[in-house]
Amino acid sequence: MLFREPVERVFAHLKSSPEGLNNGEIMRRLRDFGQNQIAQSKKKDYRIEYLKEYISFFPILLEVAGVLALVADYFQPGEGNDILAYAVFAAVFINATFTFWQKFKADKAMEALLKLVRSEATVLRDGKTVNIDATQVVPGDILILSEGDKVAADAILFEANDLYLNLSVLNGESTPSLRKLEAGDARRELDAKNMVFAGASITNGNGLAVVSATGEATEFGKIARMTAEVGKTETPIEKEIKHMTAILTVLALAAGVVFFLLGWFSDRGLLISAIFALSLIVANVPEGLLPTITLSLSLASQRMARRQALIKNLNSVETLGSATVICTDKTGTLTQNEMTVQMAWLADGCHCSVSGNGYFEKGEWRFAESGRQSNERLASMLQVAAVNTRANVDHAARNAFGDPTEIALLVAAKKSAASIEGWEKVKEYAFSSDRKMMSTLVEPADNSEQILTVKGALEAVLPLCTHWQSANGIETLDEHKIADINSQNQKMAEQAYRVLAIAKKIGDGENDLIFLGLLGLMDPPRSGVKEAIEQCYSAHIRIMMITGDNPVTARAIGERIGLKIDEVLTGHELDNLSDTVLRAKLSESHLLFARMASAQKLRIAQLLQENGEVVAMTGDGVNDSPALKQADIGIAMGSGTDVAKESGDMILLDDNFRSIVASVEEGRTVYFNIKKLTTYILSSNVPEIVPYVLSFFLKIPMPLSVIQILLIDLGTDQLPGLGLGSEKPEKHIMQRPPVGKNERILDWEVFKRGYFMNGVFEGAAAMFAFLGFLFLSGWQYGDLSISDEYHRQAMTMTLLGAITCQMANVFTLRSWEDSIWNLRGVNKMIWFGVGTEILFVLLILYAPPVQTVFNTATVPLAYLLLLIPFPVLLLLNHEWYKKRLRNRWAAAA
Numbered sequence: 004m005l006f007r008e009p010v011e012r013v014f015a016h017l018k019s020s021p022e023g024l025n026n027g028e029i030m031r032r033l034r035d036f037g038q039n040q041i042a043q044s045k046k047k048d049y050r051i052e053y054l055k056e057y058i059s060f061f062p063i064l065l066e067v068a069g070v071l072a073l074v075a076d077y078f079q080p081g082e083g084n085d086i087l088a089y090a091v092f093a094a095v096f097i098n099a100t101f102t103f104w105q106k107f108k109a110d111k112a113m114e115a116l117l118k119l120v121r122s123e124a125t126v127l128r129d130g131k132t133v134n135i136d137a138t139q140v141v142p143g144d145i146l147i148l149s150e151g152d153k154v155a156a157d158a159i160l161f162e163a164n165d166l167y168l169n170l171s172v173l174n175g176e177s178t179p180s181l182r183k184l185e186a187g188d189a190r191r192e193l194d195a196k197n198m199v200f201a202g203a204s205i206t207n208g209n210g211l212a213v214v215s216a217t218g219e220a221t222e223f224g225k226i227a228r229m230t231a232e233v234g235k236t237e238t239p240i241e242k243e244i245k246h247m248t249a250i251l252t253v254l255a256l257a258a259g260v261v262f263f264l265l266g267w268f269s270d271r272g273l274l275i276s277a278i279f280a281l282s283l284i285v286a287n288v289p290e291g292l293l294p295t296i297t298l299s300l301s302l303a304s305q306r307m308a309r310r311q312a313l314i315k316n317l318n319s320v321e322t323l324g325s326a327t328v329i330c331t332d333k334t335g336t337l338t339q340n341e342m343t344v345q346m347a348w349l350a351d352g353c354h355c356s357v358s359g360n361g362y363f364e365k366g367e368w369r370f371a372e373s374g375r376q377s378n379e380r381l382a383s384m385l386q387v388a389a390v391n392t393r394a395n396v397d398h399a400a401r402n403a404f405g406d407p408t409e410i411a412l413l414v415a416a417k418k419s420a421a422s423i424e425g426w427e428k429v430k431e432y433a434f435s436s437d438r439k440m441m442s443t444l445v446e447p448a449d450n451s452e453q454i455l456t457v458k459g460a461l462e463a464v465l466p467l468c469t470h471w472q473s474a475n476g477i478e479t480l481d482e483h484k485i486a487d488i489n490s491q492n493q494k495m496a497e498q499a500y501r502v503l504a505i506a507k508k509i510g511d512g513e514n515d516l517i518f519l520g521l522l523g524l525m526d527p528p529r530s531g532v533k534e535a536i537e538q539c540y541s542a543h544i545r546i547m548m549i550t551g552d553n554p555v556t557a558r559a560i561g562e563r564i565g566l567k568i569d570e571v572l573t574g575h576e577l578d579n580l581s582d583t584v585l586r587a588k589l590s591e592s593h594l595l596f597a598r599m600a601s602a603q604k605l606r607i608a609q610l611l612q613e614n615g616e617v618v619a620m621t622g623d624g625v626n627d628s629p630a631l632k633q634a635d636i637g638i639a640m641g642s643g644t645d646v647a648k649e650s651g652d653m654i655l656l657d658d659n660f661r662s663i664v665a666s667v668e669e670g671r672t673v674y675f676n677i678k679k680l681t682t683y684i685l686s687s688n689v690p691e692i693v694p695y696v697l698s699f700f701l702k703i704p705m706p707l708s709v710i711q712i713l714l715i716d717l718g719t720d721q722l723p724g725l726g727l728g729s730e731k732p733e734k735h736i737m738q739r740p741p742v743g744k745n746e747r748i749l750d751w752e753v754f755k756r757g758y759f760m761n762g763v764f765e766g767a768a769a770m771f772a773f774l775g776f777l778f779l780s781g782w783q784y785g786d787l788s789i790s791d792e793y794h795r796q797a798m799t800m801t802l803l804g805a806i807t808c809q810m811a812n813v814f815t816l817r818s819w820e821d822s823i824w825n826l827r828g829v830n831k832m833i834w835f836g837v838g839t840e841i842l843f844v845l846l847i848l849y850a851p852p853v854q855t856v857f858n859t860a861t862v863p864l865a866y867l868l869l870l871i872p873f874p875v876l877l878l879l880n881h882e883w884y885k886k887r888l889r890n891r892w893a894a895a896a
């Protein structure tokens with residue numbers, strides 16, 4: 004039980020030191036202990052997955068149809084049923100392969116995305132802080148633990164400041180447990196208070212620990228080996244499609260039975276009627292829709308990843324399209340999070356400014372007015388600020404680690420005469436967003452008395468101060484001075500500075516502090532944020548900034564980036580508002596929340612949702628995770644804590660607000676793409692059914708054969724359909740209102756456009772081509788004894804009627820609302836699909852072997868003119884319909 008040993012023995016046993024391991028040792032240990040990961044759960048066997056495509060319900064229907072055709076051929080040879088059988092089997096093969104390919108591609112896309120969600124660990128190696136991939140951690144490594152980290156390996160602590168560990172993944176206990184430097188009376192590792200464990204997360208504080216076990220040797224590894232693979236849950240869109248497919252299946256089955264009986268009684272023969280009915284069922288059920296949609300969702304998430312937004316859950320792609328409010332952090336998301344101290348105000352009233360931007364530019368401090376000993380007091384304040392940090396700046400290597408606020412303080416101190424060389428840290432009162440301050444007890448280089456160094460928001464620090472540093476020494480803080488300090492704070496905040504108050508005390512305890520002064524840090528807005536905000540407003544999305552910063556600073560920054568601000572509310576004011584009042588405020592106004600504690604974000608998300616809003620909420624800290632889970636789309640910052648990343652639906656790799664807006668655009672796009680492709684696939688069902696139905700009621704030859712139906716459905720429709728699923732964002736997509744929360748993707752609109760608008764044109768086109776050809780070539784109504792060749796020519800016309808309409812359909816459906824003339828770019832997949840269709844048309848018209856399979860024949864060119872009117876009418880009608888929709892939007896706006 005290593006954790007019971009004294010620290011020195013632990014280091015000796017692990018052959019390590021508080022400085023960490025060196026490179027050679029690390030390589031050796033990686034070889035000996037392997038990577039720090041748990042073997043993947045069983046991989047999918049894709050051969051079995053592929054075979055499954057042949058044994059689900061719909062392929063089986065077709066396979067039965069194929070076998071029946073073989074049987075029919077056996078009893079009545081020479082009627083072409085053998086060719087039909089082979090063609091049906093070929094259709095099963097093509098469909099299974101295409102569906103498998105789509106699922107495989109979607110899987111691979113998701114795998115690639117998940118690889119991007121890498122887990123990192125901060126370790127000390129050879130005395131230097133480095134960020135490494137968590138898989139590279141070895142026993143003996145020194146883990147630098149901070150609030151929000153997910154622990155990379157099991158490790159024994161040798162420094163712990165207010166360190167709380169959430170062990171729920173290991174023991175189900177969700178109350179964080181305080182870590183100490185003694186093991187207590189633990190008998191097993193999991194109970195040792197001085198240990199942290201792989202998979203657990205740090206909810207508060209920070210510390211240092213030496214790794215005792217990695218990979219499968221960790222406590223988490225042991226459990227992971229025991230538990231079975233977790234099942235994948237279905238997303239709502241999957242459920243919706245399965246539901247729709249089920250309804251359509253029942254309808255198709257019922258229709259199939261009716262047609263079977265009708266066929267049988269009208270002397271078409273038992274087998275032939277059965278084959279026809281089965282094929283019709285398969286043709287009418289869009290069973291290939293789910294894989295196509297899943298693929299288009301995964302392609303959308305790949306596009307989002309390219310735009311720096313990593314989707315963890317496919318379903319949120321679609322939810323993003325409905326976002327009506329974005330609640331966003333300020334620091335890092337709207338601003339660059341690259342802080343620079345630009346000014347200081349000493350408690351004695353001296354103003355100073357400092358030059359040099361960013362972390363590595365040189366600069367100098369200057370006083371606005373000359374004051375006795377000010378230089379010394381400035382240096383002393385900067386010293387107190389700089390020693391009270393956990394950050395690390397290596398000027399030579401131009402490397403900086405840690406919180407940008409703290410890095411800025413180190414840089415500012417370096418520009419002055421302040422030095423913290425030789426100062427020893429004794430104890431730390433950690434920073435948290437809720438406390439808004441941090442203190443460190445230090446021992447100065449000259450071993451004089453210990454000093455508590457304090458920095459933080461003025462509201463947090465000033466109430467703890469009793470004295471202030473004047474030019475003449477230490478003076479008692481009175482009301483007059485407090486007013487002076489507050490007014491200075493206000494002035495700096497109005498200029499968009501993030502203000503930090505600095506204080507100190509001889510001895511320990513966060514009370515009776517001496518106020519030293521204020522530092523003004525500038526965090527410039529990110530480029531492009533202003534435009535992204537404008538885009539949100541035109542997309543009818545409200546933006547609410549929720550920040551821990553001061554209300555005045557927050558408003559000043561907000562105004563710079565064009566944020567609409569009706570009212571600024573602070574966390575304190577918020578607590579005094581009842582739910583009803585706050586809900587009313589949230590319903591329409593543009594609010595800005597400042598000095599917020601993380602817990603308050605949850606309340607805002609809940610109330611907004613009660614108002615019917617779809618909320619996208621950003622967060623980075625541990626305490627943000629309830630709000631991230633509550634929001635419709637939780638957006639974790641890429642630079643945020645592991646805990647936040649685990650709670651979010653999406654990770655913003657570059658922390659940038661612009662990327663949120665880009666992903667809303669993608670979300671809206673994919674929503675409409677799914678509508679488009681479903682409409683497209685439903686449309687072609689009409690020309691497949693109508694001819695068959697009419698053939699029962701009119702005295703006409705059969706207009707379309709089984710294999711031709713399958714050709715449209717499982718052949719020519721597939722690629723253009725996939726093309727629609729990958730359409731680029733429509734031009735006006737960010738100028739329309741968000742998709743309604745309760746609007747379903749597969750709504751009446753899809754069925755209306757699919758079956759009753761475009762589908763009707765297609766049905767009419769097919770019959771017009773068929774009957775037009777027959778009548779123009781001298782056929783008499785009611786003559787059913789036409790020659791085989793003549794019949795094939797007529798059927799070719801029906802088939803071409805449907806295919807040409809689908810070509811027009813795919814182009815007009817490229818946009819759901821925009822005009823066909825207003826589209827963005829060329830959709831290569833659609834052109835490829837249409838190119839294949841044209842090739843098919845030529846083959847069925849002119850290639851005899853293909854004609855044998857698909858029951859087609861060459862048709863004289865003049866008759867092909869019959870194919871022109873309906874695709875044109877379909878296109879014009881749908882364009883006109885979209886125009887009316889746009890007019891309605893415009894009138895409503």
Ligand code: ATP
Binds near residue numbers: 409458
């Ligand atoms: P946002 O919530 O938009 O990211 P923020 O970064 O200002 O804004 P917090 O990090 O919660 O929010 O900081 C809140 C306040 O705490 C700051 O305004 C500052 O006064 C103080 N503060 C920030 N960082 C530190 C720190 N490292 N040490 C002490 N005080 C800090």
